[in-house]
Amino acid sequence: xxxRLINLLPLVFAALPICSRAQLAVNPTVPPDNAVTAVPxxxxxxxxxxxxxTMLHDYTLAAYGPYPVVASAFTAGLNQLTNxxxxxxxxxxxxxxxxxxxxGIVTVATTTQYGLSELxxxxxxxxxxxxxGIGPRMRHAVxxxxxxxxxxxxxxxxxxxxxxxxxxxxxxxxxxxxPNRYGPKDAFxxxxxxxxxxxxxxxxLEFLYSGPNSLFARMHLNNSHGAxxxxxxH
Numbered sequence: 590x591x592x593r594l595i596n597l598l599p600l601v602f603a604a605l606p607i608c609s610r611a612q613l614a615v616n617p618t619v620p621p622d623n624a625v626t627a628v629p630x631x632x633x634x635x636x637x638x639x640x641x642x643t644m645l646h647d648y649t650l651a652a653y654g655p656y657p658v659v660a661s662a663f664t665a666g667l668n669q670l671t672n673x674x675x676x677x678x679x680x681x682x683x684x685x686x687x688x689x690x691x692x693g694i695v696t697v698a699t700t701t702q703y704g705l706s707e708l709x710x711x712x713x714x715x716x717x718x719x720x721x722g723i724g725p726r727m728r729h730a731v732x733x734x735x736x737x738x739x740x741x742x743x744x745x746x747x748x749x750x751x752x753x754x755x756x757x758x759x760x761x762x763x764x765x766x767x768p769n770r771y772g773p774k775d776a777f778x779x780x781x782x783x784x785x786x787x788x789x790x791x792x793x794l795e796f797l798y799s800g801p802n803s804l805f806a807r808m809h810l811n812n813s814h815g816a817x818x819x820x821x822x823h
Contacts, residue, residue: 636743638712644703647714652699661691676768690762698758698783705750712738713751715794730795734788755787756780 639647651657665687669679677683706713716738718729737748759779763771 636738636741638738638741638743639714644707644712644714648699648703651703652696657692657695657699661688661695664691674768686766690766693766694758694762694779694783696758697761698754701757702750702754705753706737706748709750710739711746711748711750712743713748714738715791717795726795727792730791731788733791734784751787755783759783 665684668674668687669684672679672683673687677686702713705711715733718726720726720729735748735751736745737751738744739746756777759776760773762779763773763776767775
């Protein structure tokens with residue numbers, strides 16, 4: 590199976606304006622001099638923790654929305670052309686297996702990330718950088734692949750869910766429905782490329798237009814306060 594072809598696909602589709610994460614402006618700040626109580630130094634200004642409704646909306650788009658469906662369908666088409674893996678053969682049945690496999694990997698990875706994030710009380714939505722310049726913004730997008738927000742102040746933490754999720758998806762595929770000749774090394778390699786795909790998605794979220802008429806505005810996952818709209822139930 591052309592594993593490199595399968596797992597580089599998210600980098601191609603990262604440029605599509607149908608990504609599934611919120612893109613919002615955030616930047617670390619420090620407490621004012623006259624602060625009475627101690628505040629963590631890595632704080633997101635104007636941060637408002639997203640509501641359960643917002644998180645569920647984001648999860649649904651990330652797991653079942655246009656991006657994963659189109660990406661899975663496109664990858665399945667490439668696999669069909671190369672007959673990878675050959676055990677699944679060609680024709681409509683083979684294409685269906687390949688499409689289901691790709692979508693299944695995305696679903697497991699997304700469910701793992703959001704489930705663990707909820708368990709650890711982390712906010713895994715993507716926040717755009719308030720910094721200027723291609724270099725700083727690129728660095729922010731790459732580092733954010735492994736970063737989440739925690740607490741009411743939105744301080745940044747290393748995200749175990751974000752690290753585990755890509756490999757959970759590929760491990761599940763290898764041991765769940767891939768031919769028996771695939772093993773943990775294949776799953777780990779596929780997970781590495783999936784992680785690169787997440788980076789590519791973050792980079793696209795950082796640099797793609799997000800004005801009033803953009804898809805992100807229509808999804809109601811972006812506002813001018815540097816944090817997701819908390820929703821009516823917040």
